[in-house]
Amino acid sequence: MDPKLTEVSQLFERFKAAITRKDYDTCTQQLSQLKVMLTGFRSLPPLFEETPNSVHELTLARDIFEHAVLLSVKIEDQDAFERDFFQLKPYYTDARNRLPESPNEYMILGLNLLRLLVQNRIAEFHTELELLTSTALENPCIKHAVELEQSFMEGAYNRVLSAKQNVPNETYGYFMDLLAKTVRDEIAGCSEKAYDYLSINDARQMLLFTSDQELLEYSKEEHSEWEVKNGSVFFQKAKDSAPCKEIPSLQLINQTLSYARELERIV
């Protein structure tokens, strides 16, 4: 076996051990090393050169990135998740017909969908969905994410929140927690449009807070334009701030007149 490959595999083993030890600092260091080493392989994306060990190398690289993704969930780093997922993706898409299917594939794809949902990037969510095959859609991991999105779109927020109880994989927990916040933001956005004001009590229920204190903190942090007075929350300011577009009539009139003048002069 290629010495480089052996080296990578050994380091990867140590990395996996570190994960199980939950020694995340070592993990990230080792991961970074691993990635640098991977750049040395010419069989990996984007070059995909045919080498004798290519299948082996590809599989190994895929494993590494899968672990990297999972690690990022564990250390709750969304940026790292995104980065690693994108680097992993070519192994699922472009190298699909050269590698045996990975057991973790759908789980990770589902995670990614969930992440997009959490970050409220619905457009990207659907783009990703379109790229999946119909069999993939049947997979419980994917299905879970799809159903969540549907409930989310319908406004059935209670279903979204209750879905937390039946996650297909324990790694999903992190994102499900985050999803609750996303749901709250959505509700807040809708309320702004729908109501002029809400009593604190109603607002608390609406936004799924357990105490008034939490509500006040939330409004302070996220929606400074809300006004809390006389036991109610006023959304008036938020509405006002939306700029009203005025038609630049004077400018248009001037322009049209000058065109007319020019026309008369030219022909």
Added chain:
Amino acid sequence: MAATMVSSAGGLLAMLNETHPLLKLHALSNLNSCVDQFWPEISTSVPIIESLYEDEEFDQHQRQLAALLVSKVFYYLGELNDSLSYALGASSLFDVSEDSDYVHTLLAKAIDEYASIKSKAAESNDEAANVDPRLEAIVERMLDKCIMDGKYQQAMGIAIECRRLDKLEEAITRSDNIQGTLSYCINVSHSFVNRREYRSEVLRLLVKVYQKLPSPDYLSICQCLMFLDEPEGVVSILEKLLRSENKDDALLAFQVAFDLVENEHQAFLLNVRDHLPVPKSQPSEAVQPVSSDPTSAQNESSTAAEDVQMADGTSASVTTVPEADPSEVMYAERLTKIRGILSGETSIQLTLQFLYSHNKSDLLILKTIKQSVEMRNSVCHSATIYSNAIMHAGTTVDTFLRENLDWLSRATNWAKFSATAGLGVIHRGHLQQGRSLMAPYLPQGGAGGGGSPYSEGGALYALGLIHANHGEGIKQFLRDSLRSTNVEVIQHGACLGLGLAALGTADEDIYDDIKNVLYTDSAVAGEAAGISMGLLMVGTASEKASEMLTYAHETQHEKIIRGLALGIALTVYGREEEADTLIEQMTRDQDPILRYGGMYALALAYSGTANNKAIRQLLHFAVSDVSDDVRRTAVLALGFVLYSEPEQTPRIVSLLSESYNPHVRYGAALAVGISCAGTGLSEAISLLEPLTSDVVDFVRQGALIAMAMVMVQINEANDSRVGTFRRQLEKIILDKHEDTMSKMGAILASGILDAGGRNVTIKLLSKTKHDKITAVVGLAVFSQFWYWYPLIYFISLAFSPTALIGLNYDLKVPRFEFLSHAKPSLFEYPKPTTVPTATSAVKLPTAVLSTSAKAKARANKKEADQKEKAITEKTDTSTAGKGKSSSEKDGDSMQVDTPQEKKAEPEPSFEILINPARVVPAQEKFIKILEDSRYVPVKSAPSGFVLLRDLRPTEPEVLSLTDAPSSTQSPASGTTTGQQGSASAMAVDEEPQPPAPFEYST
């Protein structure tokens, strides 16, 4: 297994955000290789990559890589400016030799940028232009690469554009075909270098390179030197060539001289001639060795040897004199010849002979015009006279005038003036006889004579026309006439005549004489004086212009202002940017007439440059000025600016030609007429066609004239619309209800269409693409006929014969055949008009039916053997050119079943022409020299004067053209009817041409 395709750059982009620098580098280099495919994806991450480029901590290579990547993405996004600035950041990674769209586009952009910076710096005379050294480096790399790869033309183009004369020189000297490269470079510098001073710099460099060559191309050098106005250089070259033992060198010298003459730069030619040593008396006289004066002592081996012999002592030269003599004699003889050529006499004489012998004008057309024109309508009457003059310009054929003396005598006052002046057009170039021809009308010195001042003035004007641009001999006489009269009509004629004769000589004395006339403040004389001053000072940009401008402000007479305005415009002819101050001054003037002059100044200063700035300015005035005259002229001026690129004009003025303002439409018509003159350009005709049936009469007039200018020498076989146009002209002329204005236009148009016996075209550019000053000036003054009809005659200055005239060493025209590889019908003369009734007996040209081209050629040969050369010459052309057309017409009388015969024989695909032959511009590309020909041209040129090298000098030569047809004429024996009719005294008894023999083909 199928190769795995990459479907997204997402992974790599994600990698850019990694913390480890090696990963970033890896991502960058991979992205760089796939950017062509994934640029849309990458474009969203540009800010990240930019920040990588700006990150000081990175190593140099990585930053450059980032810059290159960003540059490529910007390129794909169409943001070339950003792309370029990042590409510069990539410095050495940006590989100029890469063959990709990206590199090509960016290089072009870089060069553009560099060139614009450099030229801006040059224009503001800012030596220390802060050019980005990186930019400069890229351009230099590109230049070096071009030179290395042998793409010299590109290298030269870039070097010229970027004002890198050092690189230009390098490119030229390193090219494998220096001659070719040089001539290419000359072309480029004329057509693409807009600034005059810079062009001079380029040319100076070219001359320098030329002179370093072992076998220089003297023709091109001399053209360059002419442009640079350095007669000394030309003189030394000519002398060297003339001194040479080799006959071919002398031929070359003659050719150089002819080419110089073609550009009609009178002042320059005179300068060259004056610098040449005077030939030592007659060759017959024994030349004393002592007399080889220092001026002619070129450091040439032969002369040097001679000098040594001289030192030996004259006494011992019984043997040396015969040795030295032949070379001296030969030199003197050659000098005489070349002086003849340079003075223009040789070419003018030959042209005259050609035009006379090949005259094919159709008198029937004139007759029709004459009959249909009402007697009382003086405008049409004189238009007919103008038309006749133009039709016969330079042919010396005045049959029509002589046949219609009674009719002619209806011309009174100014009509008489122009009728007399018309003779000058007809006899244009008749230098020797000119004065005696006009003698009956000229003012009789002092005695005051009985002659009408109008015909006297006209005669002086006519003299000017005869001697236009070659006025050495006549200047003094005209000056005397001007001084000795105070009749304003005569002054008018004399001023115009002087201006024409002394065109562009900037002669101070003449100027003062004319100025005196101007200061008499007479409207009639002053107008001519103004124009004349301009003619005299053409292209000198002298301070006289401001003097004229001052007077234009002082005087009350509109006519004088107008004359001066045009005169001022003429002085800045071809000066381009130098004229800007004056133009600015004129175009801002309160007086519309001066603004009108400003338009002419723009037109002439930038004539033939297609300068964008000038075009923009003219278009601006064309739509914004309040005065119709100014607007009309502004549009018309476009024609002058654009004549070097005739294809452009119809496009540029097409909108203007649909203007609501008739003056603008008129201007558009003439602009097309001027710039597309003689080209027969299809777009031009399409543009003019609707204008010829405009609702406004003067627009129709302009359009008809312009159309005739475009179609001159194009026959129906080339463009069917020519035939339609001829019929339209006839219809207008015959229509009783047509407006006078358009009728006049139609009459003039018929004249222009068949100008110069159908052997001339209007040409503003010489074959070497220099502008012909006389022609341009002629058309400019011609376009003034709107105000003053006699100025119509100036159009004759723009006529140039379409002929190939081959000359031997003796400057005689030997018999010499060559091939026109095209159907004869394409370029033949238009068919003569048919006789409307049987009574109007018109002698038809001889007809020869021919069965095949071979028979024709055979016949030609036979004739050539048998007959007198001159006669052969005449019949040949009529046989070759006209046989078919006339045969058709004569068909019934000759009882030959023509149609059938026609079907039977296909038209030959070639035609043998005989020196000198009519070669119309469109025909030039078909001209070939026969392989086994006795003569070989010194330079390959399909028209104009060409010196022929005789390959069989021992055989006797057969000459085609012998003597000038009219030089044998008795000098005006004066059947003095001078009083009564202007042209009556034309006592040149030319015999009618002998009826050419009939010949039936079997």
